[in-house]
Amino acid sequence: MVELVVIDRAGAEHKFAAAPGMTLMESIRDQGIYDIKSLCGGSCSCATCHVYVDSGTPLAAMSEDEDDLLDGTSERQANSRLACQITLANGMAPLHVIIAPED
Amino acid sequence: MSTSDVLIVGGGQAGATAAITLRQLGFGGSVTILEATADLPYERPPLSKDYMLGQRAFESCLIRPARFWAEQKIDTLTNAAVATIDPARQQVTLADGRVLGFGKLLWATGGTPRRLTCPGADLSGVFTLHDKADADAIAARLDTPRRAVIIGGGYIGLEMAAVLRKLGHQVTVLEAQERVLARVAGETLSRFIETEHRAHGVEIRLGAQLREFRGLNGAVTAVVLADGMELPADFVVTGIGITPLAAPLLAAGAAGGNGVEVDEFCATSLPGIYAAGDGARHRNRFARDEWVRLESVQNATDQAITAAHAIAGQGKPYEALPWFWSNQYDLRLQSAGLNMGHDATLLRGDPAARSFSVLYLREGRLIALDCVNRTKDYVAGKTLVLNGALLDAARAADGDIPLKEASAG
Numbered sequence: 001m002v003e004l005v006v007i008d009r010a011g012a013e014h015k016f017a018a019a020p021g022m023t024l025m026e027s028i029r030d031q032g033i034y035d036i037k038s039l040c041g042g043s044c045s046c047a048t049c050h051v052y053v054d055s056g057t058p059l060a061a062m063s064e065d066e067d068d069l070l071d072g073t074s075e076r077q078a079n080s081r082l083a084c085q086i087t088l089a090n091g092m093a094p095l096h097v098i099i100a101p102e103d
Numbered sequence: 104m105s106t107s108d109v110l111i112v113g114g115g116q117a118g119a120t121a122a123i124t125l126r127q128l129g130f131g132g133s134v135t136i137l138e139a140t141a142d143l144p145y146e147r148p149p150l151s152k153d154y155m156l157g158q159r160a161f162e163s164c165l166i167r168p169a170r171f172w173a174e175q176k177i178d179t180l181t182n183a184a185v186a187t188i189d190p191a192r193q194q195v196t197l198a199d200g201r202v203l204g205f206g207k208l209l210w211a212t213g214g215t216p217r218r219l220t221c222p223g224a225d226l227s228g229v230f231t232l233h234d235k236a237d238a239d240a241i242a243a244r245l246d247t248p249r250r251a252v253i254i255g256g257g258y259i260g261l262e263m264a265a266v267l268r269k270l271g272h273q274v275t276v277l278e279a280q281e282r283v284l285a286r287v288a289g290e291t292l293s294r295f296i297e298t299e300h301r302a303h304g305v306e307i308r309l310g311a312q313l314r315e316f317r318g319l320n321g322a323v324t325a326v327v328l329a330d331g332m333e334l335p336a337d338f339v340v341t342g343i344g345i346t347p348l349a350a351p352l353l354a355a356g357a358a359g360g361n362g363v364e365v366d367e368f369c370a371t372s373l374p375g376i377y378a379a380g381d382g383a384r385h386r387n388r389f390a391r392d393e394w395v396r397l398e399s400v401q402n403a404t405d406q407a408i409t410a411a412h413a414i415a416g417q418g419k420p421y422e423a424l425p426w427f428w429s430n431q432y433d434l435r436l437q438s439a440g441l442n443m444g445h446d447a448t449l450l451r452g453d454p455a456a457r458s459f460s461v462l463y464l465r466e467g468r469l470i471a472l473d474c475v476n477r478t479k480d481y482v483a484g485k486t487l488v489l490n491g492a493l494l495d496a497a498r499a500a501d502g503d504i505p506l507k508e509a510s511a512g
């Protein structure tokens with residue numbers, strides 16, 4: 001399991017563990033945190049799953065498409081990612097995630 | 104008789120989004136979703152993409168996990184199809200005779216797939232692809248290699264063709280027009296998509312006129328064209344568009360025809376009754392305020408948000424930018440804006456390199472764009488369309504210059 005700490009848009013902290021193999025977007029949604037719309041269902045086409053992520057384990061590099069979509073968000077930061085593009089993997093260090101403001 | 108403060112008819116993309124938004128806005132009244140089928144709200148796009156491929160479970164297509172609705176005190180009644188509406192009494196009657204009252208009503212029933220009327224159209228093995236039941240019925244045929252004929256070269260038909268080829272089936276696409284995607288895209292994109300599908304082994308027949316389906320023991324075996332050509336088929340998928348489902352609302356006196364007419368707050372002509380999604384005709388800012396009906400996740404979601412704000416007494420007009428995506432093979436198609444009424448097009452990038460964008464202009468301003476494997480253009484284009492930017496045509500057509508640096512002046 002991968003440990004997660006997710007801060008929602010209201011500032012509330014959610015601590016939970018999620019199964020490897022699912023995406024960060026799915027794990028947040030299934031935990032009952034409903035701030036991310038994920039309109040394109042995770043196909044890297046909408047940027048409505050924008051989060052800020054910090055982790056002890058380096059995350060897989062982002063694709064050019066993800067990078068470009070993030071450029072289109074108004075609140076991009078150095079640790080911006082699309083949650084649907086991060087797959088949780090066995091042995092990952094805990095992830096600290098903040099849901100980015102809505103565009 | 105039970106009564107809800109807000110009754111939502113149709114538990115699809117728009118209905119679910121409206122209910123979620125009401126709660127996000129702090130609306131504390133009772134909210135009920137009435138859904139005709141047995142399923143809780145789910146996303147339809149995966150039905151012709153990763154769900155059909157078998158790469159995504161149905162649970163992960165749900166717009167929210169089942170427990171969400173109870174947690175948020177949103178009643179979801181499935182197998183509950185609304186048959187009639189009485190706006191004066193503020194009541195609906197279901198197909199099974201149950202009567203429910205409402206304070207406000209949101210009509211979010213989407214559309215129903217158009218069906219062919221030619222001889223043999225009711226044979227088994229002739230499918231539409233609109234809901235989970237359709238997708239599951241088609242998927243059940245995919246256990247061994249089959250010959251499939253797809254009728255209609257629109258997005259759903261083409262996505263289906265791509266999935267079937269990936270799974271190793273033989274595919275023919277029949278399109279009545281002289282190019283695929285004729286209703287939604289410019290010719291450059293149509294020709295590119297045709298070339299891609301042909302390269303993946305799909306047979307595409309343009310200008311194809313259908314005469315009939317032939318069958319054996321009630322099951323389809325062939326598609327016959329007007330010129331007598333007979334194409335053997337183990338099954339057929341028709342993707343020829345949808346008809347909005349609005350009869351009960353129109354019968355109750357709501358203005359409309361091809362769908363229900365709504366104003367900028369998604370209100371129908373009947374007091375306290377709203378509509379959103381595939382069935383809601385509206386004047387769209389990005390179509391120069393012409394009446395349009397859009398069939399997209401974007402429109403269903405943003406109209407539902409608009410309607411929820413109005414219902415919650417926080418009305419703000421609908422002015423969201425239209426956008427759309429489609430995935431076929433390894434192609435990422437992204438569109439923004441509405442291209443109707445364009446007077447010029449520009450091509451950026453190179454179709455042969457499988458990375459290009461088609462820009463649609465009107466009086467020099469960017470009104471829409473279709474991007475293939477070119478997310479950077481899509482992102483920049485959205486802003487330019489939103490701002491009605493005048494383009495420097497030479498710079499915009501130069502794929503080496505970032506699109507965001509292509510506005511004139």
Ligand SMILES: Cc1cc2nc3c(=O)[nH]c(=O)nc-3n(C[C@H](O)[C@H](O)[C@H](O)COP(=O)(O)OP(=O)(O)OC[C@H]3O[C@@H](n4cnc5c(N)ncnc54)[C@H](O)[C@@H]3O)c2cc1C
Nearest residue numbers: 113115116117139147184185212213380381398399400403
């Ligand atoms: C296979 C497929 C692929 C798609 N791919 C994309 C894509 O890639 N990108 C994109 O942007 N869009 C795509 N779309 C379009 C998108 O799914 C629709 O635009 C969107 O679902 C419309 O939302 P809606 O709420 O208006 O209607 P729907 O989502 O269709 O929901 C309407 C609901 O109302 C119910 N209903 C109907 N009549 C009644 C009644 N009388 N009483 C109670 N309930 C009723 C229906 O059962 C249905 O569940 C796709 C659609 C399909 C079918």
Ligand code: FES
Nearest residue numbers: 038042046047084
């Ligand atoms: S869900 Fe659309 S980009 Fe992540």
